[in-house]
Amino acid sequence: MSDTKIRNMEEFAAVSGISRPTISKYFHDPDSVRPSTRERIERALETYDYRPNIFAMNQNRKLTKNVGIVVPYLADPFFAEIARQLEQRCIEAGFRPTLFSAHGQQDLENDILDSLRSLKPAGVLLAPLGRASDRKTVESFCADVPTVLFDSNIEGVGEAFVGSDNFSFVSQTVEYLTRTGDPPCFFEMMTPANPNANKRRLAYLEMMERLGLEPHVIKIEGEGWAFEEIGRQGALRILDAGGFPTNIVLCSNDRLAIGLLSACYERGFRVGRGEGCALRVASHDDHPFSRFTCPSLTTAAHDYDAVANCAIGTLNDLIEAGGRFQKRTETLFAARLVLRASA
Amino acid sequence: MSDTKIRNMEEFAAVSGISRPTISKYFHDPDSVRPSTRERIERALETYDYRPNIFAMNQNRKLTKNVGIVVPYLADPFFAEIARQLEQRCIEAGFRPTLFSAHGQQDLENDILDSLRSLKPAGVLLAPLGRASDRKTVESFCADVPTVLFDSNIEGVGEAFVGSDNFSFVSQTVEYLTRTGDPPCFFEMMTPANPNANKRRLAYLEMMERLGLEPHVIKIEGEGWAFEEIGRQGALRILDAGGFPTNIVLCSNDRLAIGLLSACYERGFRVGRGEGCALRVASHDDHPFSRFTCPSLTTAAHDYDAVANCAIGTLNDLIEAGGRFQKRTETLFAARLVLRASA
DNA sequence: AGAAAAGTTTTTCGCGCGTAAATTTTTGGA
DNA sequence: TCCAAAAATTTACGCGCGAAAAACTTTTCT
Secondary structure: OOOOOOOOHHHHHHHHOOOHHHHHHHHHOHHHOOHHHHHHHHHHHHHHOOOOOHHHHHHOOOOOOEEEEEEOOOOOHHHHHHHHHHHHHHHHOOOEEEEEEOOOOHHHHHHHHHHHHHHOOOEEEEOOOOOOOOHHHHHHHHHHOOEEEEOOOOOOOOOEEEEEOHHHHHHHHHHHHHHOOOOOEEEEEOOOOOHHHHHHHHHHHHHHHHOOOOOOEEEEOOOOOOHHHHHHHHHHHHHHOOOOOOOEEEEOOHHHHHHHHHHHHHHOOOEOOOOOOOEEEEEEEOOOOOOOOOOOOEEEEOOHHHHHHHHHHHHHHHHHOOOOOOOOEEEEEOOEEEOOOOO | OOOOOOOOHHHHHHHHOOOHHHHHHHHHOHHHOOHHHHHHHHHHHHHHOOOOOHHHHHHOOOOOOEEEEEEOOOOOHHHHHHHHHHHHHHHHOOOEEEEEEOOOOHHHHHHHHHHHHHHOOOEEEEOOOOOOOOHHHHHHHHHHOOEEEEOOOOOOOOOEEEEEOHHHHHHHHHHHHHHOOOOOEEEEEOOOOOHHHHHHHHHHHHHHHHOOOOOOEEEEOOOOOOHHHHHHHHHHHHHHOOOOOOOEEEEOOHHHHHHHHHHHHHHOOOEOOOOOOOEEEEEEEOOOOOOOOOOOOEEEEOOHHHHHHHHHHHHHHHHHOOOOOOOOEEEEEOOEEEOOOOO
């Protein structure tokens, strides 16, 4: 290992005795050069430890290996987990993922999309903010860059959508809860940021009507992404004002449920199915921590694996198809009911 | 708004009637061009909506505004939260942050550092994997790129370290627990990935010796980043084998504590200070979720604000100092004891 | 063996922009 | 009004690399 620093491909070409474009070909595909040439390059590589500048590489490339992954709020463990899986699979598929979080802010989401244009990505996996997204900006971005939406759908935007079937989530929890007890009330935020929340409420209403039961939708106040605190405050208010209309509460998502469980514990309401339990609580998402709540949370689980696999697969197909699909596809995955102690 | 797409600065210069380098100056600092020129550019900007390619900009820039932020495991809410704060402050300070997660893997950490060299960052904020880091690679990276370490210190590596004072964390929890009850035992992983864990154990031992009390360190098995599950399994084994040596458990970190609380609930051990409580549990970090555990978790809180502020400030100073400090500095922030229901 | 075909390497140019040096324009003072 | 200094703009070149076209080798087949 020599200690002379190689600053660029030109210098490395000089010390290895081969022209720069051949070196470039080697890094693009080591098998594309003659074995004898390859050996010379690799011998030089052992001595000088040079690696091409990845951004200069992409500057003039026809098709990069870059993939952008955008989530609305990375400090939400649900998105952290899905982002982790997507990144891993991207790398396995030979792509170079770059992760972005909009931190719940529209201007940041717009900035991210701008940055992504500069990155010249082969494709983008985008989970938009939802209600807070700047639709025009997202639309114009998707028109220029091959994009697969996930988690939150925006009708007609992007080449494809991969997500979860909210009706499957809610129908399974409602069915289970009614089968094993009283009909549930539905606990949600008044103005949810995520469009899935609206679909879940509609699914709840439809299921209740189908079963001939009276629905109770409880909307609590609160803005932003601090769902646990919003759920806790909302639940405290309700508990202190006489309690829920039924003794079974179905939460729109696990983070709200975590707050609700916390409030129940604080006020001494025991949650679960056993003797002496005042309330049963179920929810949706299978948040990474829902297994560790007290009691552990009964919930409808996303098929994280399938969603991540399908998103990457769809993106791969999209890229191989040249960035456009004949027609926009929507793939939804059913939920898996996870029975735990809370209901 | 015209619909002719401007592809680069050259084309924008043509339609605005000004030379490209002047346009370049404008985007670098709008005040650096004559007001009349600026007005002409901005008028053209309204018509043609062009934005420079950020990666081409950095290609030949002397000093970029890029900042790399690297964390060991982004799906850990502690790191998600600190990363969120760092990103926000970077943007406020006029930098362009890019976030990376090593996902707990050494090879990914190494790859990230390689990518970061290509990004030509003005500086990097690096929270290394710790025990799993490839010290040589990190060292060589820090020698080439101005780097501030945070969270996990690696002696002598990087220009500065910003983190929390583990002794302050442990001394406060131990002092509080002994003052209000029996001496605590210490609950930790057998082979912690993070060096802070070792410092916390040593602090516990020192504090117990200082107080003339017998220490009990309980080491549980488990590898990886699924701390909650590791804590839960370890606690279940201990509870089923007769319980903890004392009725006060001090956990090395909140994620282990979350697992322990879950195990206690499962086995019917009531945690807290009140009547009928079998155990008191305290911990360290003030994990975003620790407020919502059942019972809510007494813990020593990081000063997230101060750490994030100081890290960005130090990085700023480092960049303004040309990338090197006279001598390496280490800044540690004291903990703030947060009394909640678990102890 | 000789020429065409196939495979490699090199030449040349371009990506989108920054920057130092050269040129032009503006400003300010006599 | 004129000229030098200051400010603004333009010229010319470079960053690190990809890609098409040209030049050169090696293989293949008659």
